[in-house]
Amino acid sequence: MALEEYKGVFVFAQQVDNVLDGVAFELLGKGKDLANDLGTDVTAVLIGSDVKGLADQLAEYGADKVIVVDDPVLKDYRTEPYAHALASVINEYKPEIVLVGATAIGRDLGPTVSARVKTGLTADCTSLEIGDFPLVAAPGKESEQKHNQLLMTRPAFGGNTIATIACPDNRPQMATVRPGVMQKIAPIQGAKANIVEFNPGFTPNDRYVEILNIVKAVKTTANIMDAKILVSGGRGVGSKENFKLLEDLAEVLGGTVSCSRAVVENGWLPVDLQVGQTGKTVRPQIYFAIGISGAIQHVAGMEDSDLIIAINKDEDAPIFDVADYGLVGDLNKIVPALTAALKAELGK
Amino acid sequence: MNIVVCIKQVPDTKGGVKFNPDGTLDRAAMLAIMNPDDKAGLEAALRIKDETGAKVTVLTMGLPKADAVLREALAMGADDAILVTDRVLGGADTWATSTTIAGALRNLEYDLIITGRQAIDGDTAQVGPQIAEHLGLPVISYAEEIKIDGDSVIVKRQFEDRYHELKAKMPCLITALSELNEPRYMTPGGIFDAFDKEVTVWGRADLKDVDDSDLGLKGSPTKIAKASDKVAKGAGEKVNLDPTESVAYLMGKFKEKHII
Numbered sequence: 167m168a169l170e171e172y173k174g175v176f177v178f179a180q181q182v183d184n185v186l187d188g189v190a191f192e193l194l195g196k197g198k199d200l201a202n203d204l205g206t207d208v209t210a211v212l213i214g215s216d217v218k219g220l221a222d223q224l225a226e227y228g229a230d231k232v233i234v235v236d237d238p239v240l241k242d243y244r245t246e247p248y249a250h251a252l253a254s255v256i257n258e259y260k261p262e263i264v265l266v267g268a269t270a271i272g273r274d275l276g277p278t279v280s281a282r283v284k285t286g287l288t289a290d291c292t293s294l295e296i297g298d299f300p301l302v303a304a305p306g307k308e309s310e311q312k313h314n315q316l317l318m319t320r321p322a323f324g325g326n327t328i329a330t331i332a333c334p335d336n337r338p339q340m341a342t343v344r345p346g347v348m349q350k351i352a353p354i355q356g357a358k359a360n361i362v363e364f365n366p367g368f369t370p371n372d373r374y375v376e377i378l379n380i381v382k383a384v385k386t387t388a389n390i391m392d393a394k395i396l397v398s399g400g401r402g403v404g405s406k407e408n409f410k411l412l413e414d415l416a417e418v419l420g421g422t423v424s425c426s427r428a429v430v431e432n433g434w435l436p437v438d439l440q441v442g443q444t445g446k447t448v449r450p451q452i453y454f455a456i457g458i459s460g461a462i463q464h465v466a467g468m469e470d471s472d473l474i475i476a477i478n479k480d481e482d483a484p485i486f487d488v489a490d491y492g493l494v495g496d497l498n499k500i501v502p503a504l505t506a507a508l509k510a511e512l513g514k
Numbered sequence: 515m516n517i518v519v520c521i522k523q524v525p526d527t528k529g530g531v532k533f534n535p536d537g538t539l540d541r542a543a544m545l546a547i548m549n550p551d552d553k554a555g556l557e558a559a560l561r562i563k564d565e566t567g568a569k570v571t572v573l574t575m576g577l578p579k580a581d582a583v584l585r586e587a588l589a590m591g592a593d594d595a596i597l598v599t600d601r602v603l604g605g606a607d608t609w610a611t612s613t614t615i616a617g618a619l620r621n622l623e624y625d626l627i628i629t630g631r632q633a634i635d636g637d638t639a640q641v642g643p644q645i646a647e648h649l650g651l652p653v654i655s656y657a658e659e660i661k662i663d664g665d666s667v668i669v670k671r672q673f674e675d676r677y678h679e680l681k682a683k684m685p686c687l688i689t690a691l692s693e694l695n696e697p698r699y700m701t702p703g704g705i706f707d708a709f710d711k712e713v714t715v716w717g718r719a720d721l722k723d724v725d726d727s728d729l730g731l732k733g734s735p736t737k738i739a740k741a742s743d744k745v746a747k748g749a750g751e752k753v754n755l756d757p758t759e760s761v762a763y764l765m766g767k768f769k770e771k772h773i774i
Contacts, residue, residue: 182673242678243673243678244680245643245652245653245654245655246652249647269674270655270656270672270673270674271673273639273640273655274639274643274653274655274656276640277608277638277639277640277641277642277643277644277647278643278644278646278647278653280609280640280644281609281612281643281644281647281648282647284609284735285609285735286607286609286734286735286736287608287609287638287640287736288736289608289636289637289638289639289640290637290638299737299739300739301739301740317739322635322636322637323525323635323636323637327741327742327743328741328742328743329738329740329741329742330738330739330740330741331736331737331738331739332736332737332739333735333736333737334737335735336735372652372682372683373650373651373652374652375652375654375680375681375682375686376680376681376682377678377679377680378668378679378680378681379678379679380676380677380678380679381676381677381678381679382675382676383675383676383677430693431692431693437672437674437693438674438675443637444632444637452773463634473771473773474750475764481752481754486749486752487749488749489749489750489752490750490751491750491751491752491753491763491764491767492749492750492751492752492753493752493753493755493760493763493764494752494753494754494755495754495755495756495757495760496757499757500757500760500761503757503758503760503761504761504764504765507761507762507765508765508774511765511774512774
């Protein structure tokens with residue numbers, strides 16, 4: 167593989183129902199930084215059916231070029247036609263970096279494509295930069311150190327270890343990136359996309375699974391990743407009904423209710439409200455962890471919140487290790503009293 | 515019908531994480547368990563076995579001590595167990611791991627391969643789809659529900675805001691979510707039998723159609739540039755007061771920080 171043939175930063179611009187996902191804009195923002203460091207440009211890869219109209223939006227968020235793969239077979243996400251589309255784009259245009267959102271789509275598409283084009287993939291990155299590999303050259307082996315490498319940093323072990331990964335001998339260097347972590351740029355109003363249309367041809371076979379039905383969850387609340395204040399409950403809340411206490415607290419503060427994985431597993435709240443390693447990464451201004459023990463998978467998704475308040479009856483609960491303020495006691499008494507006190511104070 | 519379930523032995527992070535005095539993770543002090551998503555995948559396979567009499571084989575790649583999770587799977591009701599272990603396989607990333615497991619699977623007959631969506635130590639969710647890619651199989655990730663329908667499977671596939679009901683022709687690969695089911699316990703008879711059963715052990719030589727250059731640390735495209743155990747964020751203040759005093763304390767802090 168001639169590594170130097172590979173040029174440019176590509177971003178998979180995820181869309182569902184012909185609406186671009188926010189992570190596409192975030193990846194373009196980061197992709198632009200990386201492209202600047204490398205002296206190259208950033209290209210969005212837009213895959214779907216009848217999606218060309220979305221290209222200008224990608225230009226507004228920084229895409230220098232938009233490669234559009236438009237085919238009726240791509241209407242709804244399925245692994246095979248999407249993997250074929252993205253892998254074909256990579257083989258045709260040979261980018262040095264490919265970024266994909268670490269969404270339920272990206273975490274399926276990314277591994278399939280990386281295996282198909284035979285390169286490495288680093289999952290769920292929280293930081294990306296251009297640098298040297300190895301970071302420090304071994305004495306006498308300075309000439310073996312590779313420059314302009316993508317250094318991909320990710321949490322592992324539920325956020326308790328941090329690893330920086332490189333992919334020095336294969337191209338492209340691929341990463342999935344957690345939504346909500348990278349910054350999008352301020353949109354360039356009226357920007358027009360430089361569109362390149364590409365269709366590799368699609369021949370359905372047994373790997374094209376059949377979609378029998380699509381069931382959309384009823385939109386319960388605003389996206390918890392956008393919330394400034396989150397009132398989050400765990401197993402300790404005890405029941406679905408008891409989440410009323412948290413809703414009342416959230417309401418008085420103008421916040422949103424979220425939860426830990428146990429709550430979703432018990433069927434008390436839907437999965438789109440789940441915070442943590444297998445849920446969403448949130449960084450609100452205030453995070454209440456109520457009846458949440460603080461398993462590292464949960465902490466990984468909320469520890470960067472500006473202010474963390476924990477309420478738990480178990481004084482040894484690990485959540486207190488990350489809380490700025492910890493209240494040991496019965497949430498059934500503390501939460502209503504806090505709601506009442508806030509109501510009185512804010513009503514003044 | 516033949517089902518192969520790929521499982522992994524991982525350190526338990528649920529029962530509390532142990533730290534060394536310097537704030538780094540104390541892995542040695544943590545129990546090794548069967549990865550939760552894999553266990554749900556095994557349970558799904560065993561339910562299909564209960565209904566259809568399918569044969570369930572469990573396969574793991576790891577150190578010799580990973581034998582323990584295979585015995586657990588046998589005690590839950592799996593029929594056969596295979597341990598893939600070899601020094602040359604060490605240090606593998608997801609590419610090299612999936613290549614290895616695919617090489618082992620080529621020796622087996624399968625209609626359905628089930629893996630967990632992701633393991634709680636690495637959390638990459640890559641190995642399942644990559645095995646499918648190496649074997650040229652259809653893949654359905656993030657399965658919440660699995661039903662057999664003749665020569666096909668019907669799977670409820672989870673996304674953030676919806677699910678797709680998908681139908682794939684077998685053979686295919688499914689990655690399971692732990693939400694899929696509540697895994698059964700081992701039975702006393704099962705435990706007894708499990709320790710009498712033979713676990714098949716395979717090494718490098720038993721992997722089919724695999725190049726040495728794709729295995730282990732050397733065969734891994736991704737390389738670790740730096741790894742560090744993240745030092746836990748220092749705890750703040752913790753109070754143990756009666757509810758009224760607790761609330762007064764917190765309201766005081768809110769005023770101090772100009773939140774209210």
